[in-house]
Amino acid sequence: MLSRELFWGIESGWVTYLLGALVIAILGYLYHFKIVRWRSGQEEKASINWKDQTLQLLRNMLSQRLLDDQKTWGIMHIFVFYGFIILFLGTCTLMIDSHIGHFLFGNTFVIFKLILNTAGLLAMIGIVLLFLRRYMLKTAKGENNIKTLLSLVLPFLVLITGFLVEGSRLAINTGDNYGWQFWAFPVYPVVKLVEPLGRDAATTAHVLSWWTHMFISFLTITALAWTKLSHIALVPLNLFHQALQAPGRLREIELSEDYFGTENLSGFTRTQLISIDACVSAGQCEINCPAFNSGKALSPRTIMEKMQKISNSETALVGDIITEEELWACTTCGACQQKCPVLSNPVEKIIDLRRYQVMALGNMPQTWQGALMSLQRRGHPWNAATRSRLDWAKGLDVPVAAEKKQFDVLFWVGCTGALIDRNIKVSQAIVKLLQYCGIDFAILGNEESCTCHMARRAGDEYLYQEMAEKNCSVLNQYAFNTIITACPHCYHTLKNEYALPDVQVLSHAVYLRELIEKGLLKIKTAAHPENTTYHDPCYYGRMNGIYEQPRELCKLAGANLIENEKSREKSFCCGGGGGGIWLDDKPGARIFETRAKQLLEKGNIETIATACPFCITMLETAVSNLEADNVKVKDIAELLANQIQDR
CATH class of the missing domain: 1.10.1060.10 (Alpha-helical ferredoxin)
Known part of the structure; x- marks a missing residue:
C-alpha cells in the first residue's frame, strides 16, 4: 500500500524535535528585542475588535494586495506565498498521520504528494523569477544586501533539498506501484538522476539531503527574525492592527x-x-x-x-x-x-x-507661518484676504443659519469658497443650483471657521482641536439633517474626524447627483460639447471613494469626457494638500505642473474639470505657467450651473 513512514531511512530522526524546540527558542529570543523596541512606544488608546480585525486581516492576506499594481510579480509572490502555506499544512498533515491516525495511503497519498509537489514547484518558480527581477532586471526597490539575498536563497534551498530528499527516497523504494512516480513529476528528474548510482549511493544521498534539508529549514526559521523574511511574521501583525483604519483618517491624540x-x-x-x-x-x-x-x-x-x-x-x-x-x-x-x-x-x-x-x-516653512497665524486670529488661512465670509453671497438672497435656526441642508462654504475670488464662483454656482431645486438650506456665514484639515496635516494639532471644538459648538446650535460642501478637505474632516452624530455629510458631487436622480435638477445637453478630462481630488477619490458621481455630472452637462492615465485610484495629487498650497514650490519640481502635463497629454483637452477649490487654484496656476491659455479649469458645479434647463 502506497504510504510513507516518518523518518524513513533516517536514524535518530527524533532529534529534530529537540532541534526544532531550540530553533523556536532562538526565534523567540531574537523577537524579544523587537518587542522591547515596540514597547518603547506610546500605548495605543484604540481598543481591538478581534473579530472584525481578524476577518480584515484574512481578506488582505489571502487576496495578496501585491497584485493590485504589478500583476506579473504579484502572481510570482502568490506562487511563493501559497506554495509555502500548502507545504506547511502538508507537513502538519503528515505529523497528524504519523502520530495520531494513519490516513495517508493509496490514492489519497498520491493526491497528497501531487498537491505538495506542485505547490513546491510553483514556489520555486516564483522565487527564481523574483530573484531575476531583483538581481538581473534590477526593477525591484530596496537594498540588495546579504539579508535580502538570503531571504530568497534560503527558501529556495529548502525546496531544492526537499525535492532531493523525496527523489532519493523514491529511487530507493518506489512502493507497490512504480508508475505512481509520474504523479510526483517535480521530483521525477531527481529519481532518474539517482537511480543509476545504485542503492548504497542513493541511500547516502538520501541521508545527506535529509539532514541538509532539516538544517536549512531550521536556519530559515531563525531567518524570520534577521532577514527580509521577517515580513512573514511582521506583515500579518501589522495588517491586523492597521486593517480597520479608515483611509486618511488621523488617530485621535x-x-x-x-x-x-x-x-x-x-x-x-x-x-x-x-x-x-x-x-x-x-x-x-x-x-x-x-x-x-x-x-x-x-x-x-x-x-x-x-x-x-x-x-x-x-x-x-x-x-x-x-x-x-x-x-x-x-x-x-x-x-x-x-x-x-x-x-x-x-x-x-x-x-x-x-x-x-x-x-x-x-x-515650519516660512510660508506656512502667515497661514497658521491667520487661522489663529481670523479663523481662516488666507492672510491677504479682505472679504468677510458673507461678501460672496451679496445679492443672492442666501439664507443664514442664525436667522433660520432650522433647515434641511447646511451648505458648508469653506474658507476658499468664501474668500478667494476664483472659488467664490463655485460657491455661487452651488447656490444657484440649490435655489433652482427649491432646497431648504442655509449657510453659517460669519459663524463658520476653518475645519483646520490643512493645519492638522501641517502639524498644528492644537489649532485643529481648538477649531474643531469651536465649529462643533456652532453646529450644535442649529437643527438640520445634511451638510454639503464643495471642499474635499472640509468634507473629509466633517465626515470622518468631527464628532457629528445624526448628521449626514455629503460632497457636492454626490448631493447634486442625487438631485438629478430625484428629478429636481434638470440639465440640458451642451450645444458644443468640449473635450474634458476630470481630475480626482485626493480627499474625494482616494480617501472616500467618490469617483463615479463627478464623472456622471460631467457627462450629464454635455462634456466629452476623456480619461487621463493617472485617474481614479491612480490619480496624481495637484500638490495643494497637506499644506502644499502654502509652500513656495521650486521651478522644475512643481507637483501641480507635473499633474497638469499629465491631464493635457491625451487628446485636445479644452476643459479640466475637478471638484476641489485647492485643485482649481493649483491647476489654473499650472495651466498658466505652461502657457496652455486655451484650457479652462472648472468645478463640476460650474459645468452644471451653465446647463440647467429653463422652467
Whole structure:
C-alpha cells in the first residue's frame, strides 16, 4: 500500500524535535528585542475588535494586495506565498498521520504528494523569477544586501533539498506501484538522476539531503527574525492592527505637557513601530508619490527604511536622519497608504513628526507661518484676504443659519469658497443650483471657521482641536439633517474626524447627483460639447471613494469626457494638500505642473474639470505657467450651473 513512514531511512530522526524546540527558542529570543523596541512606544488608546480585525486581516492576506499594481510579480509572490502555506499544512498533515491516525495511503497519498509537489514547484518558480527581477532586471526597490539575498536563497534551498530528499527516497523504494512516480513529476528528474548510482549511493544521498534539508529549514526559521523574511511574521501583525483604519483618517491624540508630537521612535505608538518594521520596501509608495515623481527629496520608502535602521529609540529623527525638505514635501495625498501592500502608512508618521516640529519647536516653512497665524486670529488661512465670509453671497438672497435656526441642508462654504475670488464662483454656482431645486438650506456665514484639515496635516494639532471644538459648538446650535460642501478637505474632516452624530455629510458631487436622480435638477445637453478630462481630488477619490458621481455630472452637462492615465485610484495629487498650497514650490519640481502635463497629454483637452477649490487654484496656476491659455479649469458645479434647463 502506497504510504510513507516518518523518518524513513533516517536514524535518530527524533532529534529534530529537540532541534526544532531550540530553533523556536532562538526565534523567540531574537523577537524579544523587537518587542522591547515596540514597547518603547506610546500605548495605543484604540481598543481591538478581534473579530472584525481578524476577518480584515484574512481578506488582505489571502487576496495578496501585491497584485493590485504589478500583476506579473504579484502572481510570482502568490506562487511563493501559497506554495509555502500548502507545504506547511502538508507537513502538519503528515505529523497528524504519523502520530495520531494513519490516513495517508493509496490514492489519497498520491493526491497528497501531487498537491505538495506542485505547490513546491510553483514556489520555486516564483522565487527564481523574483530573484531575476531583483538581481538581473534590477526593477525591484530596496537594498540588495546579504539579508535580502538570503531571504530568497534560503527558501529556495529548502525546496531544492526537499525535492532531493523525496527523489532519493523514491529511487530507493518506489512502493507497490512504480508508475505512481509520474504523479510526483517535480521530483521525477531527481529519481532518474539517482537511480543509476545504485542503492548504497542513493541511500547516502538520501541521508545527506535529509539532514541538509532539516538544517536549512531550521536556519530559515531563525531567518524570520534577521532577514527580509521577517515580513512573514511582521506583515500579518501589522495588517491586523492597521486593517480597520479608515483611509486618511488621523488617530485621535491627547495633547499634554508630555506630548506635542513625535521627536523620536519612542514618540510613535506601538502599532506604528510595528508598521515601520513591517515595511518591505516594495516601492509602491515611491512609484505613486507625487512629491517623489516631481523631483522632490521625499521618498516614503526611504523614510521608512531610515527609521527601521535606528537602534536607539531616543534618537532625534528630523535633522540628520530625515531632512526638513523631506518632511515638508509630503502632500498627505494618501497614495503611499493606498498602494502599500502591507499598509505601513508613511503619512501618519510624517504628520506626527511635523507635530513636534510645529508645536514643540515652532519650526515650519516660512510660508506656512502667515497661514497658521491667520487661522489663529481670523479663523481662516488666507492672510491677504479682505472679504468677510458673507461678501460672496451679496445679492443672492442666501439664507443664514442664525436667522433660520432650522433647515434641511447646511451648505458648508469653506474658507476658499468664501474668500478667494476664483472659488467664490463655485460657491455661487452651488447656490444657484440649490435655489433652482427649491432646497431648504442655509449657510453659517460669519459663524463658520476653518475645519483646520490643512493645519492638522501641517502639524498644528492644537489649532485643529481648538477649531474643531469651536465649529462643533456652532453646529450644535442649529437643527438640520445634511451638510454639503464643495471642499474635499472640509468634507473629509466633517465626515470622518468631527464628532457629528445624526448628521449626514455629503460632497457636492454626490448631493447634486442625487438631485438629478430625484428629478429636481434638470440639465440640458451642451450645444458644443468640449473635450474634458476630470481630475480626482485626493480627499474625494482616494480617501472616500467618490469617483463615479463627478464623472456622471460631467457627462450629464454635455462634456466629452476623456480619461487621463493617472485617474481614479491612480490619480496624481495637484500638490495643494497637506499644506502644499502654502509652500513656495521650486521651478522644475512643481507637483501641480507635473499633474497638469499629465491631464493635457491625451487628446485636445479644452476643459479640466475637478471638484476641489485647492485643485482649481493649483491647476489654473499650472495651466498658466505652461502657457496652455486655451484650457479652462472648472468645478463640476460650474459645468452644471451653465446647463440647467429653463422652467
